[in-house]
Amino acid sequence: MKVIVNKLLFRFPTNMATTETTQKLFQQFEPELLKKIQQVGLVRKFKTDEYLMQTGQQIRSAVLVLDGVVKVFREDDEGNEVFMYNLHPGEACAISMTCAARQLSSQIMAKALVDTEVLVIPVELMDEWALKYRSWYQFVLETYRARFEELLDTLDHIAFRNLDERLLWYLKQHQKSLKSNFIKTSFTDIALELNSSREVISRLMKKLAEKGHVKLHKNEVEILHLKM
């Protein structure tokens, strides 16, 4: 196993609080597996807006989120962005798992939405564990199922909802993921994520404000009630 050493990378046991967090987040694992995870897992920290992964990068490990939020999305040739899903503590990225398993590079980007802590599991162990621990196999499957469902949800919205509903959905997701009613993302960036344009978002925000769903502050949107 190649160990990249920098100040953001630790052997798991170096952080006692994290060990406890892991035990809480991954209760479903057999004690033996949990112990192994703690022995070989590497904790890696990312600051807000840092990239965990970028297009074309080879993936050599599975990533489990311990703390924070990771936005997973794709970018096509023309720079269009496709939001896929956000990952929260206790969750893992499905794509990273198979790409890791098959040593493929991916077309995926992953970015920390807030300061984030993840647990990195080398690819060789992933496979080994899948054959050895039922709970790990189940976890991998469940990860797939959940991401798949989320992707389908995203698909539904893009296919059938108008921009105003999608904007509401976006706001709701931020509220849930970041556990905050204040969104500091610029309209330009929101437009990018929804594949729209700044002007349109501006107009729609105004409508939402008129309806009392949000309140617009300087460089910030406050979510009031998102009836849904």
Place this chain on the structure above:
Amino acid sequence: MKVIVNKLLFRFPTNMATTETTQKLFQQFEPELLKKIQQVGLVRKFKTDEYLMQTGQQIRSAVLVLDGVVKVFREDDEGNEVFMYNLHPGEACAISMTCAARQLSSQIMAKALVDTEVLVIPVELMDEWALKYRSWYQFVLETYRARFEELLDTLDHIAFRNLDERLLWYLKQHQKSLKSNFIKTSFTDIALELNSSREVISRLMKKLAEKGHVKLHKNEVEILHLKM
């Protein structure tokens, strides 16, 4: 294992040709696993347009396609249809696998596009094999990865392509899946799949015909060249 007996359901070895097909399609499996598949797998046949699976149905088995084409899609509350992907011989449905594994009902519909033959593996064995045979575990993972990629591809098209390009894409998929240059699907049904309307498809088809990509016959579209 509960065995449903009808004329469309056979113990695997009853059909020697199918046994050979399976060996060809699933070369990656260890001989021992292949043998087991042939012992316990059930062959089930579906006629064109028959449903393999409908919304809300409990899934109790994994489905591997032996012959034909299976269209997998979702329908939302308002009757909107979301195309997900087509399954071809040697492929399996990812959704059915985890839903089976977790005994969940799904929101998925699956329909035979032509006369189709599938192999049904009871859910208990799926899990057992995953822990026992590396090749089966890899197959499950690869199935997920592939379906995931296809879903992303669909997402890209819906999000960024105009209807004319999506129609071309649709035609190309049919050509590939059904290995035929003739499409008998009515414009109304194509419109349903692309979440558009008959009139629009009609106009776009005319454009494609003018450009020489297709030729319109009575109740049938002939694909000429789909430059892409």
Place this chain on the structure above:
DNA sequence: TCCCCCATGTGATGCTTATCACGCCAGAAG
């Protein structure tokens, strides 16, 4: 202080697509 940049607000305009309203034709059924 002045200037510039960045985020935002807003009107005008045009493209893509949905929808409505018809008309046409062919094959099936009476």
Place this chain on the structure above:
DNA sequence: CTTCTGGCGTGATAAGCATCACATGGGGGA
């Protein structure tokens, strides 16, 4: 033959959204 039905063609109209053009206003740096 007549009627009915289902698939298709086509114009008119409008909604949703992108894009362009330009304005405003605040904060930071020279």
